[in-house]
Amino acid sequence: MSDYDVVVIGAGNGGLTSALSLAKNGLSVLMLERHNIPGGCATSFIRGRFEFEVALHQLSGLGTEEFPGPLRNTLGELGVMDKLEFVRMDNLYRLTMPGSLDICLKADRAEAIAALKEQFPEESSNIDRFFDLLYEYCTQWIHVTMLRDPKASKDKYPLYFKYALKSTQEVFDEFFQNPQLKTVIGVYWSYQGLPPSKVTFGDFAIILWAYIEFKPWHLKGGSQALSSTLLNTYLEAGGDVRFNCGAKKIMVSNGRVTGVITEEGDEISTDRVVSNAGTATTYVELIEPEHIPNQLLRELGTMTLGTSFVSIFMGFDQEPHQMGIDQTTNFITTSPDADHVWDRSKTLSTPEWLLFSCYDVDDPDFSPKGASQGSLVTISYAKPWLSVPPHQYHEIKYAYAQKMVDTLAGVFPAIKDHIEEIEVGTPLTHMRYLGHPGGSAYGFDRYAKDTEFFIESRSPIKGLYIAGAWPGMGGFQPSIQSGVTIAKSIQKSMETQGGERS
Amino acid sequence: MISRNLHNDLEGYAEIKEEIAVLKKYGTDFTLQKGEVARIINLHHPKKLSLRISQIIHETESTKTFRLVSSTRPLPPFQAGQYINLFVEVDGVRTSRPYSISSPPSQTAYYDITVRRVAEGFVSTYLLDEVKVGDIFQSTSPSGQFYHNPLFHGENLVFLAGGSGITPFMSMIREITDRGLNRQVQLIYGNRINDDIIFNKEMEERSACCDNVTVHSVLSEPADGYNGLSGFITAELIKERVGNLDDKMFYVCGPAAMYTFVLGELKKLGIPKRKIRMEVFGPPPDIKSQPGWPEDVSINDRFDVKMKGKTTIKAKAGEPLMNSLERAGIVVTASCRSGECSLCRTKLVSGKVFQPRGVKLRKSDRAFGYIHPCMAYPLENLEIII
Structure with missing residues (x-):
């Protein structure tokens, strides 16, 4: 008899959804969380009169009521959809290249194409051809992977087989001439962490297509509203939770999970653990090395830690429109070369790519009346930060942040006179709060070799499941859905074991 | 996902397989990084510091400076204006108080904290009258939001x-x-x-x-x-x-x-x-005069506080819940004791508390019943999750 059917380590998105899904189906579940609130990345914090959103910029996959996306269905199944309030964003993004380009793309195929053609008339037919490919590829992808067509083949779905593993850059080069056009179309690479030359078209296409079709969404109350709602629903479903209580060890015997030891030294017996602590942390910190199969170590060794961020949280004493901010999602890049931008993100040189999200544009209640907030972010790998001597950290952090603020002020000059709060988080900050090596927010880098075609998602340790961003794509939607997928596979395995329950 | 036997038909599949085979030989050994995250975090922001009093400096009739050196690892950096929360045990009660560091951050061989006697002060009286050189204390790492931020404060x-x-x-x-x-x-x-x-x-x-x-x-x-x-x-x-x-x-x-x-x-x-x-400044001296304090609750009223899965204690209305918990021997993580830092955030399952203006609660804290016990005063019987 085990203490619990399942112990979930970490109340991030993936931990919460797996715990809730399991508890709703009558399993006894204990969730351990080392912080005092649920959420992981999906949280907020207060400075002055502002509550800053930490991680969520554009929620993907939700879709509308008439045309629901997979996330809407998942949240519906979890019983939280009607407890949350979403605001639809009309735009994908505005992209500014100071001095040379300023364009806004709507989250609508025809309108996005029209805006691109207006800016790049000489490439009109290329733009049409590209969007035809994007949509046709995604349609084939749905048939092959979502609908699991048993007759899937290279002849039946040629685009899927041709483009799934191709680099995004290759596809851009095949269709477009103007490097600026490639930059505009490719902006969402930054939501994945690798530049178009390194991310597969399969990964990239789905993101761009899904944002257009299912629209980007903002969540009222920010991502903490989602985390707290998931937790409350989990408690109502009879789940147990311990806050301020991390896991110290996952106990394994003969290749099977047998329990968890908490940081306080409590031993909890269970046959199944869902770890939302990240793949690297789970295998390196939580499980004794003798229980890790050699094969698994070699597989892990092929991967690299994904990017972290420098995040600047800014509170303003004016409303967005008073400072000339009229879009929620603003990308700013000072280089048309994404490879160069990405190389920079491994140094402390001036970052050449920024995302500035001003949530108050689409949700005027987000900040106090008459005020607004912006989240200014750049991708930044932890490595250069790790070698900063602690006594120089603050100075280097501010110097780096100053460069980001200066670039932003180049586009929105009025902001400089209206800053009421600024907090800066670096990869070291994210490392501290998430406990992930490299402060990685998306898990491992996701090159072609790291996609589902090459990676075994099941753990070789029986009873161990890894939820969250690490085993798949990063971001909110994949993490939320990973937990539900895991819960389903746990239930399936328990059914086949013939009701081996505590 | 497509079935594995179709993978070979994906363009580029075989080349990537070869790349993986090479990487399996020459890739990273992540097990060598065990403990590395904790080591780096501890350089910047360890959870706890162990501090020894190396010197006591008489400042004024009512004020002393305590020079604190590390009895274990080097002291982490801080920004001028930040505080540490010093844990003390007075009359068998484990509690803590935040003190701003008065020494400059240009050196971290020691931190100075400067303590003035507070009338009927539980902790200041103890520090000023009883503490001597060589005594050992625990504290949090420096934290707090009261410092010069060059990004917008100017010169x-x-x-x-x-x-x-x-x-x-x-x-x-x-x-x-x-x-x-x-x-x-x-x-x-x-x-x-x-x-x-x-x-x-x-x-x-x-x-x-x-x-x-x-x-x-x-x-x-x-x-x-x-x-x-x-x-x-x-x-x-x-x-x-x-x-x-x-x-x-x-x-x-x-x-x-x-x-x-x-x-x-x-x-x-x-x-x-x-x-x-x-800067934040701790619980107000006279809580019942704060706007919003209900007329029908006296500061001497006592309520039951049930901790889910644990014991039940008595708590006085006129005192922060954290103090009552500490008196009952229950240690709650704390840093600012002013309602700001959120380290003590606790889920309130049932019952009502009074939280004075200025307590930094998030929208979701209000919606889902999270409180900061350092600045929450019980107005009814409560149930909390600790």
Whole structure:
């Protein structure tokens, strides 16, 4: 008899959804969380009169009521959809290249194409051809992977087989001439962490297509509203939770999970653990090395830690429109070369790519009346930060942040006179709060070799499941859905074991 | 996902397989990084510090500085103005108090904290009367939001201090003068009488030698024959001393009553919110006079506080819940004890608490019943998850 059917380590998105899904189906579940609130990345914090959103910029996959996306269905199944309030964003993004380009793309195929053609008339037919490919590829992808067509083949779905593993850059080069056009179309690479030359078209296409079709969404109350709602629903479903209580060890015997030891030294017996602590942390910190199969170590060794961020949280004493901010999602890049931008993100040189999200544009209640907030972010790998001597950290952090603020002020000059709060988080900050090596927010880098075609998602340790961003794509939607997928596979395995329950 | 036997038909599949085979031979050995995250975090922000008192400096009749050195690892860096929360055990009760570091961050061989006697102060009395050199304490790492942020504070700073509220400013002034930083500082420092002025001599010396630091001392109850500034830190006095107010950033730190007064004066001067930085200051001295305190609850009322899966304790309405928990031997993680840092955040399952204005609760905390026990006063029987 085990203490619990399942112990979930970490109340991030993936931990919460797996715990809730399991508890709703009558399993006894204990969730351990080392912080005092649920959420992981999906949280907020207060400075002055502002509550800053930490991680969520554009929620993907939700879709509308008439045309629901997979996330809407998942949240519906979890019983939280009607407890949350979403605001639809009309735009994908505005992209500014100071001095040379300023364009806004709507989250609508025809309108996005029209805006691109207006800016790049000489490439009109290329733009049409590209969007035809994007949509046709995604349609084939749905048939092959979502609908699991048993007759899937290279002849039946040629685009899927041709483009799934191709680099995004290759596809851009095949269709477009103007490097600026490639930059505009490719902006969402930054939501994945690798530049178009390194991310597969399969990964990239789905993101761009899904944002257009299912629209980007903002969540009222920010991502903490989602985390707290998931937790409350989990408690109502009879789940147990311990806050301020991390896991110290996952106990394994003969290749099977047998329990968890908490940081306080409590031993909890269970046959199944869902770890939302990240793949690297789970295998390196939580499980004794003798229980890790050699094969698994070699597989892990092929991967690299994904990017972290420098995040600047800014509170303003004016409303967005008073400072000339009229879009929620603003990308700013000072280089048309994404490879160069990405190389920079491994140094402390001036970052050449920024995302500035001003949530108050689409949700005027987000900040106090008459005020607004912006989240200014750049991708930044932890490595250069790790070698900063602690006594120089603050100075280097501010110097780096100053460069980001200066670039932003180049586009929105009025902001400089209206800053009421600024907090800066670096990869070291994210490392501290998430406990992930490299402060990685998306898990491992996701090159072609790291996609589902090459990676075994099941753990070789029986009873161990890894939820969250690490085993798949990063971001909110994949993490939320990973937990539900895991819960389903746990239930399936328990059914086949013939009701081996505590 | 497609079935595995179709993978080979994906263009580029075979090449990537080869790449993986090579990487399996020459890839990273992540097991070598065991403990690395914790090691790096501990360089910057360890959860706990172990501190030994290396020196006790007599500052004024009612104030001492305690010099704290690390008894284990090097002390982490901090920003001038930040505090540590010092854990103490007094009369068998484990509790803690936040103290601003008064020494400059330009060195971390030690942290100084400067403690003034508080009337009936549970902890200050203990520190001033009983603690001796060699005693060992635990504390949190330095934290807090009251520091110079170069991204928007500018170089022209006005410090408004009252009484022991001088301590974070002392750290800032020491850093600015020691390192020759290009910041203009005007300190307006209010005290009751001359003998109360902490760091009087050192500040005079520093302002005498460094043109960018000016000190204006103000006494509210000066002795006969005193010819300096007297009264409170009023709008007129600020205007007259500081001159041009437009490009200044105002920092305020002092006792609770001073905030209400000084913020009113700054408002009279038309200083916008974004130009005022305030240090937090702990539970208000008289909770029942706070706006919103319900008339039908007396501060001496006592309620049951049930901890889910644990014991039930009694808690007084007129005292922060955290104090009652500590008296019952229940340790809650804490740092600011002022409702700001959120380290003590606790889920309230049922019952009602009073949380004075200024407690930094998020929308979701209000919606889902999270409280900060350091600034939450029970108004009914409660159930909490700890």
